[in-house]
Amino acid sequence: MKMNYMDDNGTIAALATAPGCGALAIIRISGKNAFSFAERCIDPPNKFKKASHQKIKLYKITDNETRKTIDEVTAIKYESPASYTGEDMVEIICHGNEIIIEEIISILIKQGVRLAKKGEFTRRAFLNGKMDLLKAESINQIINSTNPISYNRAIEIYNGKSKNILLAWKKEIIKILAEIDARIEFPEEDDFLEEKDKNKKSIKNLLSEIEKELKIREKINVLDSGFEIPIVGITNAGKSSLFNLILGYNRTIVHHEEGTTRDVISEEIKIKAAKVKLLDTAGINETNNTVELIGIEKSWEYIKNGNLIILVTPADKEISENEKAIIKEARNGKMIAIISKKDISLFGKKKEYFKAQDIPFVEVCLRNEEERHIILDFISSHINISFNFMEQGFGIICNKRQEEIIKRTDKKIKLVLEKMDNNYDEIISNELKEILFDMEEFVGETENEEILDKIFSEFCIGK
């Protein structure tokens, strides 16, 4: 179903703060009837009517049908165009309780307001010329950043950095294009050798910058979606003990009998600034128990696909064939090891084995809370190693749409370089023109309804 926003001038409302329990919450109302709808539930209505632009005052919210007081609130009027959306807007600041929020919104809906769609406030702001597309998109990234790296990039985009870079790229392309088009038109003049070399160098530079941006994007994607860290190992190695120690409470039954964790149990946690999905996987062993088999199959998947693999291995046993298979399966450089039960045995050979394999490790007992920080620091340092890319570029891409455009551009630029070797000037000229279109699309100079639908449907409601 395609939503037609252009025809939709209705007045919209939504919760604008995070859902859940807090001292306060903000409900936003926007549209040409925002004031008159709000007057029908804000009490006393005359006080609200007389309130001046951008002035916050104390009111009650009353259900006119039941005359029941819903809450004591403050509210602010914003007169068009001096508001976030550019329309008349009201912000109601109520107590931060779900029941109150639902009651207030349902009273507004009874008056004729409708619930805002995802990103509809920002979409209106964009359509009313309050901000450009890149700024609108960066707001979504600012709100949803789960780590300081992607937040810092988003703030820079909000302040216009990516637009400036794109415009510089565009300028460069226009220059080259003008030169090539001149050559096509007046082929009799010179052989343009010097110009060709210069153009090729420019295009190579551009390609290198674009490739850097795509690499940064890939890493930020992983960071944003949660860095997956499965805890793997043979049965009874101490995987659940490690899982619980990291989480800091008793989540699974930890027991000495083999094969206790049949489910893959996962928790989303923060380790330093990074969002991590920590997984307690089933122990790898030989079994004909069908339930355990399901679990073990899942474990192998995580060993193959995790972002960082933690192998837990007991100090009192030699490396088993199963463990060797795990180490082989995990790709190079993404495994770290925790040697458990060092209080029982300090079996020197295991340490030597990990050193030889170039797998970082720590030795612990997994029996006391004090080891928690050692383990967290160890894991955190290896998360950071995976994301050490601060110096590699700007980070101008902040969502899927922008990523797709830059990927398209990347391919076209490679084609241009190839054709430059063969002097296919007309093909080059066409590709460069398409690249220009891409760049205009990126900064929002050629937006259409469908693209806007896609962009704003990824926002949260209330923004």
Added chain:
Amino acid sequence: MKMNYMDDNGTIAALATAPGCGALAIIRISGKNAFSFAERCIDPPNKFKKASHQKIKLYKITDNETRKTIDEVTAIKYESPASYTGEDMVEIICHGNEIIIEEIISILIKQGVRLAKKGEFTRRAFLNGKMDLLKAESINQIINSTNPISYNRAIEIYNGKSKNILLAWKKEIIKILAEIDARIEFPEEDDFLEEKDKNKKSIKNLLSEIEKELKIREKINVLDSGFEIPIVGITNAGKSSLFNLILGYNRTIVHHEEGTTRDVISEEIKIKAAKVKLLDTAGINETNNTVELIGIEKSWEYIKNGNLIILVTPADKEISENEKAIIKEARNGKMIAIISKKDISLFGKKKEYFKAQDIPFVEVCLRNEEERHIILDFISSHINISFNFMEQGFGIICNKRQEEIIKRTDKKIKLVLEKMDNNYDEIISNELKEILFDMEEFVGETENEEILDKIFSEFCIGK
């Protein structure tokens, strides 16, 4: 550690909206230096300096050390005493992202602001005479209500209902006390038979009202802390299938092998308005597997203590001895039954058994999504039966402190009634005076530092 708030005139700050991700978030600052501290990070500071009382304006937050822009925000100045706390206050409305919130608060802290303690804003409001104690306490209840029943009570208390009731009770007691004290002073006059009867009737009425209030409180306590519903039964009855069907996604491995759910797995959900803690318990069977034994012991605990017990029992088997033991263990009237696998067998005897035992039941397959609503309605109606007390009284108690005072009063009133039968006027007079003290304590006329510490430490930070 006792916190000394009286000496503490520091400027405080905290997030006031729910934590998590949203379009917006509010950070509150309160104290005599609120404006000057805010000026040091609000950009441009002069615009903020010139901004008038209760006027919202657009700014940036800048880290003065690094000159980095943290966010684009709006901010409101409230000049003392026209603010929530009665002090100078600033509300900063920033984008609703944890990283931004943390950065802004840490910049404020660098300037000399300190993080607010729990309930410190409301405590200051109370100490500065902006609201009475009952209103302050009701705010906490308004924010934390998890169901419409306790929220409606809290709003009424906020609007002064409990204070009015307490003052009426107090007036009644003062009248009786005056009469009894007169009798003690002038014992020679009359025999006061009529007055005695009237007083006794008044005290009995008061006792009945207080007992109603305590009963309502008990039920609201259960509602607020989450209604515990364990799903119990023999192994392989379909408990995990029911659990997953209610939750609407695959949370546990559901498998035909016996004893699959070794852990007690729980999820907090909402069934209609009620907060429910749904528990998937281990199947009751005979076992010598030590891990399962832990689980089964837990299951028996839940059968004993759950608020509503759901017995899942397969249609294709007779009632087993284990099931009979479960039914016996669950106290009267708090068990409902789900007969599973009706697609396999419609074993009539099982239905007859539940009818005879007066245990409500439904028959389902547990194989398709459509049954979800039937099951939720069935469970919901039995939750409501447990909480059908709307007509029983006002609900003037909204926290532990108030509950303890009313419990004390309850005991004293019973003692007064007892002594009335024996004409112990002096004892009665003393008890009534103590009851008066209790009532003054309830409405906050005799508050002290320690009681305030206790009350406000139960608030959330930011309120």
